[in-house]
Amino acid sequence: MARWVVAADFGGTHLRAAVVAEDGTVGYRADRRTPAQASAGEMVGLVLDLLGEVVGASGVRPEAACIATAGLVNANEGKVIFAPNIAGFRDVVLTTPVAQRLGIPAFIENDASAAALGEFRYGAGRGTRHLLHATLGTGIGGGLVIDRRLYRGAQGLAGEIGHMVVDPSGPRCACGSRGCLEALVSGVAFAARARRLLEQGKSAVLKEIVGYEEPTGVHLFEAARRGDRASEAEIRNGGHFLGLGLGSLVNVLNPDAVTLSGGLLAMGEMLLGPMREAMRSMAYGAAGSALVRVGELGEDTGLLGAAAVAFERLELG
C-alpha cells in the first residue's frame, strides 16, 4: 500500500498544500492566496484549515505533515522565525498545532532546503549522492544534500548561498553585507540594475519598456531580448557572479550535480552561459565535472520538497 504525507509550500503569493505519495504522486491539492495582512493567530488558523481540508478531502491517511516555507526557520523547534513576504509569520510555532489537529508528526523546513531534497528524490537530482540546489528567484536560496541526506548545519541555516559574498565592493544587500550573490543576481538585483541604467540614461529601449512602472528584472530581460546591449551586459554580469558563487561551492563540496530552479531561469543562456563559463574557469580538478541541471519539478518544487522532507524524517525516526 502506498505511503502518504501531507505537504505544504508557503510563499509570498500562494499557500499550497497536497497529499503526496512516497513515489512523488500528488493527490488532492488546495491553494490559497497568501493574505496581505494577517496576525500570527489568523495565519495558524489558515494553515490548520488548509491542511485539514486537504487531509479530509484526500481519502488517504498521511503519516506525517511537513511545511516548506520561505524565510528563516528553526526546524528543531518547528518555528518560523521570520518570513519577509508572509504576514504574521514571525516567531510562530507551526508544528505543534498542526500535529495536534491532524494527529500525526509535523515538521517545518526552509523552502530552498526542501527544494534541494525534492529535486534529489523526485527531480533532476535523482541518482546523485551529493547535490547542491540553487533557487534563483526574487531572492537567491540554496540547499545541500550530502550523502543522500538534507544537510542543515548547526542552526539549520546551511545552504543560504544568497548571502555568500562574491564582490566585497559590490552593491549593498538587504542583509547588511556588500556584494552578496543575492545583491548581484536575483529578481531584486536585476530590478536594481534596471533602475540604475534608467537613472544613468543608458538605455532608451529599457526606458520605453518600463514606461511609468517600477523597473523589474523582467523589464531588463525584455530590453536585452530586443537587442539592448546595456541591459544584456547587466544580465551577463549577473550570470558571471552566479558562476563565481556556484563554482566556489562546487570546489568546496564536490557535488555530483548542481540543480537550479526559479523564475530567473526564464533568462536562459543569457544568464546561464556566463554562469557556466565562470564555473568552468575556476573549477579545481575533477570538481568541474559536476553536472549543472535545470530542476524538473517546476511549480511543485516546494510541495514535493516538503513531502521529501517528511519521508526523510519518517525514515530517520
Ligand SMILES: [Zn+2]
Ligand atoms: Zn546578503
